[in-house]
Amino acid sequence: MDKNKYEQSIQNNKILIEQAPTAIAMLDKNMRYIAVSKRWVADYKMEGKEIIGRSHYDIFPEIGEEWKANHLKCLEGAIDICEEAPFKRADGSIQWIYWDVRPWYIAEGEVGGLLMHTGDITPLKEKERERTRMLEILDKTYKEARIGTWEVNLLTNEVIWSDIVSEIHGVPKNYKPNLETAMNFYKEGESRETIRVAVENAILYGTPYNLEVELETARGDSLWVRTVGNGEFVDGKCVSLIGIFQDINEKKLSEHTLSKANAELEAIFNSKTVAIITTNDKGTINHFNHGAEILLGYSASEMVGVNKPDIYTSKDEFLRFTKDIAKKYDKDPLDFNPLLELAQRNEYDVREWVYRRKDGSTFPVQATLSAIKNKQGELIGYLNVSSDISERKQVEIELLRKNQVLNFAENLTMIGNWQWNTLTNDVKWSANLYKIFGLDENVAGLTYETYFSFVHPDDKNMVTEHVQLGFQNKNFPDLLHRIQLRDGSVKTIQLVAEVMTNDVGEVIELVGACQDVSEQRMAELKFRGLLESAPDAMVIVNEQGKIHLINKQAEKLFGYKAMELMGKSVEILIPDGFAAKHRAHRTGYFANPKTREMGDGKELFGVNKTGDLIPIQISLSPLKTEEGILVSSAIRDITSQKMAERKILEAKEKLEIFSNKLVVQNVQLADFNQITSHNLRAPVANLNSLLGFYNQAINEEERVFLFQKFEKVIHHLTLTLNTLVEALKTKNENSKEVMEEVVFDEIMNKTKDILSGEILKTGAIIRYDFSKLSNISYNRIYLDSIFLNLIGNALKYKSPDRVPEIYIETGIENGKKILKVSDNGLGINLERHGHKLFGLNKVFHRHPDAKGVGLFLTKIQVEAMGGSISAASEVNVGSTFKVNFN
Template sequence: MSKRESEQREQYNKIFIEQAPTAIAMLDKDMRYIAVSQRWITDYKMQGKEIIGQSHYDLFPEIGDDWKANHQKCLNGAIDICEEAPFKRADGSIQWIYWDVRPWYVSEGEIGGLLMHTGDITPQKEREKERNRMLEILDKTSEVARLGIWEVDLKRNSIYWSPVVREIHEVEENFQPSLDTAINFYKEGESRDLIRKSVEKVISSGVPYDVELELVTAKGNSIWVRSVGNGEFEDGVCVRLYGIFQDINHRKLSEMALNKANAELKAIFNSKSVAIITTNDKGIINHFNHGAEYLLGYSADEIVGAKMPFVFVKMEEVERFRQDMFQKYGKDSFKGLAENNEFDVREWTYIKKDGTKITVQVTISAIKNGDGEIIGTLNVASDISAIKNVENELLRKNQVLNFAERLSMIGNWQWNTVTNEVRWSSNLYKIFNVDEETRLTYDTYFSFVHPEDKEMVTNHVQCSLEEKKFPDLLHRIKLRDGTVKNIQLLAEIITNDAGDVTELVGTCQDVTEQRMAEIKFRGLLESAPDAMVIVNEAGNIHMINKQAEKLFGYSAQELIGESVEILIPEAYSAKHRGHRSDFFANPKARHMGEGKELFAINKKGKSIPIQISLSPLKTEEGVLVSAAIRDITSQKIAEKKILKAKEELEVFAKKLVAQNTKLADFTQITSHNLRAPVSNLNSLLGFYKLVQSEEERVDLFQKLESVVNHLTLTLNTLVEALNIRKDNNEDKLEKIEFHSLMVKTQEILSGEIMRTGAVIKSDFSKLPDIAYNKIYLESIFLNLVGNALKYRSADRVPEIYVSSGIENGKKFLKVTDNGQGINLKRHGHKLFGLNKVFHRHPDARGIGLFMTKTQVEAHGGSISAESEVNVGTTFNINFN
């Protein structure tokens, strides 16, 4: 070949290379460029550079010695071909390429240089990597969602179960099911019949099925599952069955529990025993249940639509309620109750349709929607008129007893020997002529003891404390004005578990001028509201009053001198003689038969429930005992009614408070925890509308699908949480991997991460997992990472770093960002408060940090923050 032909051929080659659609370079033996294609310049980002004549190694300084050695081999006649390899560029980026390097010849046997044919396959590798990642996510999602696949080959009579399906059935990995054994896993009866009919229908007519069934696993556990199936046909004959299989036990149990709770709430609302009235935010009544109709005499049609305060409530009580609420909360009554999640319980006077006034106990609370806005009020009322009547009667009788104490010149006292504190009844202050504001000790009492009796009193008290028994004590006292009185002390000594004296409780009676007291006593006896029977030591009736005659049906002449056992039922009379002897051996004021039910018998033989108080009296005739006997027939009836009403009210209150708490928790957690994934969906939808290539649309659709799956899982988890909280007060703890939870959080927030370009890093090597409530921990991650994105700085790319570890034996979690930061000096005291916001962000609600603090503290942990404005914030969580 002539030199001219060679040069012409070389020129043609250069033109061919420069116009080639792929990346081709032609180099001489010194590895200097002779020609390059436009694709070569584009692939290796050499636009605007001088290439021809330049050394290949100058333009690619990152080429190592191993590649240079291969080039030398090619210059000696070798061919170097590689389908793919990473090429680390000088700027640190990785470029995946393939190449075909071979020599070109000037003439036969003479090598003129190298031809390099390469291709940039980095985009394909990235897509492959992303596809593998999505497949991995899909596998994990199926595992988390407890969703598997199955297939039945009717030709070969073989069944395939995916690992998740085997796991749901709780069988061994090598278990090989058949169509019969698979169906036999379903609970005998309705579930087994339904799956059998569904399979037969697919095979016979090709109708697919989607059913929820109860299944008994190989380990005997009963669970709910969802089975979806379809058929494949050849020449009209079903040859294959296939479908999906999912564990829906938690969701199904939650649904059943929720239906039960709704039924119970409906039963409560329709109850006649309790009036339930609700209003809208304008105070207009919109619900009036059967109990309210029964209580007030109005029909629901008459009341619904009316203004609440002006129908059956006294306006002065409404105004008093408003004033109380304003004084307590400093704002409108229902706003105060709603913001503090409280309710008000008080007595109201309701006016029935016929004008009758009744006393009711009403629980008032605000009704809020999912956004925490007040949309009405709830009023739950029950009639307590009978209870109030009994209370008033008991109060009146107590006042009568206090009056009787004053008339009898008896006072009661308590002496705490440990603190030396003494308490006197009002009448005892009067006996000693001391102001009731006076601070009392034992020395206060002892200062009144007559000088001539001090030694006797000291010895008596000391002996009583040693023997733990206080005999009656009669001595004189000298008042401040010089008046001398005779008093009689009766006492009971109380000891602790160690036998040490801790307290003395007793009575003190002024017995000055005994004869005058006896005359007065007779008048007191007749005026006493209770039946009074005075018995001597022999058990014979010494005196009775008119109330005793009325109670027992005997005249005084018929009873005086008779044995007191005439008034006691025969079944108890024998024991009573022994009790009477014991009392006279150690007479002291006390209630008879404390803790027991006592009965008397009247002249007609009728048994009467009674209360008896015994008081000894020292007279010239010896010790007498005064028995105050009270007919408690009506009180017993009232007590039974009160107890029954109290039990019913307590049961109802507990149910109502529990239901309200669950509804409030479920509403608040649902509204907050669903906001982030819904917002993320909006962001992804925005990106989806902007992209133009089908490839990007597919990628974004996969992200949308992932977020929807997480949203579904969140809803199922929240429903499950409601069921768990209803049936079990204890939180369910499970082992949770921080890395998996971090991946899930980033997927939920992927739209926001893409939009902001946020860089999120994490390090869980020092504490990879923790046993915790899954719902709470997911909410904590979502709140803290979501806040870091929400309150990012406008001046820099968001950077978030999440780490875990153990410090001083305590497990911790830290979330650090470079966002706007918080002025802790100004807002630190309310950082974790409910409805507290610190930035002008349109989505700020002031609930996230409050919920996070509540969820952390629910497991004995704590949360704190370190922050600097315009620098960033670190939240520190210490687990218990």
């Protein structure tokens, strides 16, 4: 092509491109701009920039390698078309564009560069996103608006409700109403009559209706609904009604609330205590309410359209206001309009002003200044809402004075107060709190961690758990813990706090106080030590009968933790039937407090946490304290004494019963005559004597001494009685009537439990094998006794030279069920003692506990069940006892 023609062609193309209404750019082979349209400049925000001759990639450094590769393909003859794609600009913004990139040619087959035709579709994408968002909102609104459909077939009287209509009526989804039952859901009276007339007009005349009426649901709830209906006609006759149904209860309630709010707003606007003043954009007052008239002494007619706010404000006040607003927004206060600045920023200002009344007197107010704009956002004036704070200022002055007194009181009582903003973690301490913690008041940047760093290492977990529970429960009980100062000294502080929450219940602040109670704590610990060292349960109450303190013995006796009883009425520890009388006795005691026993010989009972009665003795002692008179109650559990008394009485009753029975069965007891005369009559006489002494005892020391005697006599007597009773029962009762299926493992485990102390003491090794015979039909009591006697003897008569080993096994021999118990103990000389092995009171070793009863009783029991017992033994080797059960 001729060079001149080529250049002329290029020039013409440039002119066409520059005037093109769309975004077009022409680039050479090196991707440098030859021409761009005005729309290109506008779309890509290049106004005022030099573009022609510059590289496309310099202009758009954000272009990635993928696009560059596509451009190279286009320079080789390819065409790149894209309907939409995001283009991330260097400033981080996203621009949506479409493009058509293709080569332009110098001559056939020779590419001169690229033509880029693009379009900015960002507004379209934004509209598309907005439309999608609106559709989502509409869909959600439809679901949340609780709108349902309904239909009435007038030919069949069938009513069809959508799920939401059924839900509004409070009935199941499968509920099938008719027209009459549907009408009865409307509230009787105006609402039901209104809907009845509307339905009749729709059926007769085809009149559609749109009503707001009240409904009573199946659950009995009353709510407002909107019902819209219209008739469908065939040949001039209404055959069906269709419509929609909506729950508008919240809307109606909101309308009521709005009406109430409007009334309240009207009341505020006409308030006599709040001045509401508005001005136009020039500053001239155009509204002056009754409250402003009362506060400032001017009438509305004197102010509206005539004066500006400077009639009741001073120049100094307005200059201060101007400087503050200018500083806030980093402006020069000279030639600066603070009201206009607030209006442009859609901000408002709240501060204290000093107003001047018509009579020249001044008074402090709190004023809120804000701009008034029309619907187009244009400034049309300013609003000033002010209230007289003279009383509040007086209160603040008084509060300041009280704070000074409080600081003085804090110094005297070693108390410091604090505030903790939990959202920002900012902490404020009073001056005295700095002193308590040994910190300089100039230390800034206090946080919760500052306080926590002082907590004694041993108390950190306790404090952390306490604070966490405080946040969780929105309550902060008093906490006593130690702190360790920077010099290593330790103090005890009492921490109290109040938890502040916002409207949604989130903890936003804690305020409280700390008191140095180190000296009090030392005294308390000393007193607590004395209290805990007391052998009895101690309960200390005040004049109101509230529990002040208890010791560990009291916790153990009554089953409560100390914190469960603190501050509770002492009657919580007294049975219900005695509580009323105790209150009267308590009042009488505080009228004349002195140290004395409680109850005057009467039986006294306490009640523990589980409701069980406890027999007790109580001693009362008054304590004079700064808080008034406290009463210390020493409480002793006398359950064991009562049980001992009952045992004595029971033993006496048993003796009388058995004595009578022995007289009746004298013939059968010939073999036991010597035992009866020696082992029974003497202890009975001894017991009767002891009982007489016990009844005549004058103090606790004598009773304790007599109880020790009782224990020895009762022990021997019980052993003899049990022997007699069991022997008699064995000979005279049909023991086979109490047969049951007994598992040997269970009997063995029970025996080991009973003999556990002796097993541990001797280190005995016990092995057993019940695999050949695991259970048997037998008298359980007898089998318990057999195991206990045979294994107990094996432990009792162990060899001192070796660890006792006992082996028990069951099985079947010659068709008979058998039990064998073998040991490695002292053994028995059967040649010498075999004939009396199972005799009563026959002993073969000098053991202090040997009575000669166990084997006798075992033989009697085995034979009573139709069995037999035999023994094989060798001195210093061991013994084996074999029981044939049948």
